[in-house]
Amino acid sequence: MEERVKSVVVVGGGTAGWMAAALIAKVIGKGARVELVESDAIGIIGVGEATIPPIQTLNSVLGIDEATFLRETKATVKLAIRFENWGQQGESYYHTFGAAGRNMAFCSFHHFWTRARQRGHETSYWDYDLNYLCCEAGQFAPTTGNDPIWDMPYAYHFDSALYGQFLRRLSEQMGVRRTEGMIGEVRRCATTGDVTSVVLQDGREIAGDLFIDCSGQRGLLIQQALRTGYEDWDHWLPCDRAMAVPSEPFATTAPYTRSIAHGAGWQWRIPLQHRNGNGLVYSSRHYSDDQAAQLLLGNLDSKALDEPRVIPFRTGRARQQWNRNVVAVGLSSGFLEPLESTSIYLIQSAIVRLLHLFPHGPDVAALRAEYNRQSAREYELIRDFIILHYHANRRDDSAFWRDLREMAVPDRLAQKIELFRASGALVQDQLDIFMEASWVQVLMGQGILLQDYHPLANGPSDAELRQQLSQLRQVKAQPLSQLPAHDAWLAAKMGAH
Numbered sequence: 001m002e003e004r005v006k007s008v009v010v011v012g013g014g015t016a017g018w019m020a021a022a023l024i025a026k027v028i029g030k031g032a033r034v035e036l037v038e039s040d041a042i043g044i045i046g047v048g049e050a051t052i053p054p055i056q057t058l059n060s061v062l063g064i065d066e067a068t069f070l071r072e073t074k075a076t077v078k079l080a081i082r083f084e085n086w087g088q089q090g091e092s093y094y095h096t097f098g099a100a101g102r103n104m105a106f107c108s109f110h111h112f113w114t115r116a117r118q119r120g121h122e123t124s125y126w127d128y129d130l131n132y133l134c135c136e137a138g139q140f141a142p143t144t145g146n147d148p149i150w151d152m153p154y155a156y157h158f159d160s161a162l163y164g165q166f167l168r169r170l171s172e173q174m175g176v177r178r179t180e181g182m183i184g185e186v187r188r189c190a191t192t193g194d195v196t197s198v199v200l201q202d203g204r205e206i207a208g209d210l211f212i213d214c215s216g217q218r219g220l221l222i223q224q225a226l227r228t229g230y231e232d233w234d235h236w237l238p239c240d241r242a243m244a245v246p247s248e249p250f251a252t253t254a255p256y257t258r259s260i261a262h263g264a265g266w267q268w269r270i271p272l273q274h275r276n277g278n279g280l281v282y283s284s285r286h287y288s289d290d291q292a293a294q295l296l297l298g299n300l301d302s303k304a305l306d307e308p309r310v311i312p313f314r315t316g317r318a319r320q321q322w323n324r325n326v327v328a329v330g331l332s333s334g335f336l337e338p339l340e341s342t343s344i345y346l347i348q349s350a351i352v353r354l355l356h357l358f359p360h361g362p363d364v365a366a367l368r369a370e371y372n373r374q375s376a377r378e379y380e381l382i383r384d385f386i387i388l389h390y391h392a393n394r395r396d397d398s399a400f401w402r403d404l405r406e407m408a409v410p411d412r413l414a415q416k417i418e419l420f421r422a423s424g425a426l427v428q429d430q431l432d433i434f435m436e437a438s439w440v441q442v443l444m445g446q447g448i449l450l451q452d453y454h455p456l457a458n459g460p461s462d463a464e465l466r467q468q469l470s471q472l473r474q475v476k477a478q479p480l481s482q483l484p485a486h487d488a489w490l491a492a493k494m495g496a497h
């Protein structure tokens with residue numbers, strides 16, 4: 001690779017390709033030429049509709065106005081994921097983007113709540129979480145700027161194809177050049193092994209210094225050309241297929257994603273303005289495609305708008321997400337099932353990391369090694385969080401769930417669960433997108449409760465603690481009296497523009 005990157009070639013125009021092109025063009029500006037190649041004949045994967053709050057940072061860096069974004073991508077607000085039948089059939093809990101209680105120095109709220117619970121105080125942990133209260137009430141309006149106790153972090157559900165087109169327009173306005181055509185050959189330098197150009201089937205050649213492989217599951221550059229290799233995680237996460245189908249929207253739009261566990265997999269329901277996105281993630285060793293279709297279509301609660309589409313996948317990651325002068329972003333870099341809606345975030349994080357560690361100077365190898373170290377860790381932390389949902393189950397209705405409960409999980413996760421169970425303590429890894437509030441909700445939601453709480457929670461007397469909790473509950477619920485219904489907020493926001 002040359003010491004200075006003058007041209008960046010993005011291969012692929014799905015969500016990953018256009019996010020990469022837009023962000024790189026925005027941040028690097030005229031510092032490098034950005035060119036994107038995509039094939040209309042191949043198209044995009046066309047799923048990926050639920051996000052997590054960092055999408056707001058991306059939109060804000062790109063200067064995207066929220067009302068325009070909501071209208072153009074048919075987006076709705078997402079405050080949480082509601083997990084149904086995961087711990088046990090018939091049970092449900094929310095993983096919200098908020099946090100229960102209030103921040104207290106040295107001792108988190110779940111310790112106080114556990115103490116109260118052990119003394120017979122019968123409130124749900126989620127009663128102290130405004131995101132949860134809004135999910136249940138179907139209400140929403142941004143609350144930031146008031147007291148931090150009312151912070152209500154949110155993300156979006158959106159139509160990913162529309163989001164891609166939106167980012168394409170933005171990228172082209174910033175000078176990104178788009179070439180349509182099917183890449184038939186990847187050329188490499190005989191001495192360094194770096195990729196030098198991609199050649200389209202009609203003979204056009206696009207050369208570059210740095211290549212971002214956003215070619216999706218094909219991994220055109222990272223796997224097919226560079227043979228980087230893939231680390232499989234199917235021994236921990238046995239689902240290997242998804243089936244997706246849109247259905248008619250409901251009269252009222254929920255501000256959360258639903259994740260409904262079934263006998264050998266789970267179903268998502270993502271409410272958009274113009275339709276519901278639905279899908280089933282399942283293990284092909286347990287369900288045939290016909291069985292999956294029957295299960296999915298039988299649980300839509302509204303009319304299907306298309307035939308179900310099967311999408312096979314392989315859970316794991318590319319052994320090096322940056323190899324030579326190719327950085328894999330999006331599905332070419334690896335796959336984690338969409339249980340916690342993390343793939344689009346991983347795209348954003350990969351591009352931001354690349355911009356921090358952008359190749360320059362004589363020692364690109366050191367930058368590349370650091371990039372790969374951070375990417376691997378970030379993927380593994382999300383993987384562990386997803387495994388937790390499957391592993392910490394009490395279901396007895398199928399071998400699928402029993403096997404997952406009994407399997408050996410990665411050491412880091414096993415230690416995390418044990419530490420939490422024994423003491424309520426959680427250690428935050430800097431590269432973990434999921435903070436303590438998220439882990440606590442999923443651990444407790446899946447039925448892992450603390451055996452003991454932190455001694456600092458013994459500060460107030462029993463009566464004081466009860467009073468503090470009941471006040472906190474009232475304060476948390478206070479904004480509800482003024483917040484509009486989610487649909488009303490969407491209509492007003494888009495109409496006001």
Ligand code: FAD
Nearest residue numbers: 012013014016039045048050183215216330331338343344
């Ligand atoms: P693609 O969309 O597949 O794009 C690949 C691009 O490469 C296309 O433009 C194609 O034309 C181009 N290309 C390939 N080969 C060639 C060639 N030879 N020549 C020219 N161009 C080529 N993520 C979330 O964050 N939330 C979710 O809720 C979510 N749900 C998902 C559900 C399922 C079932 C799956 C499978 C994924 C889900 N994801 C989700 C992940 C999300 O869909 C992807 O991360 C996202 O769409 C990015 O895909 P991509 O751009 O990497 O690949």
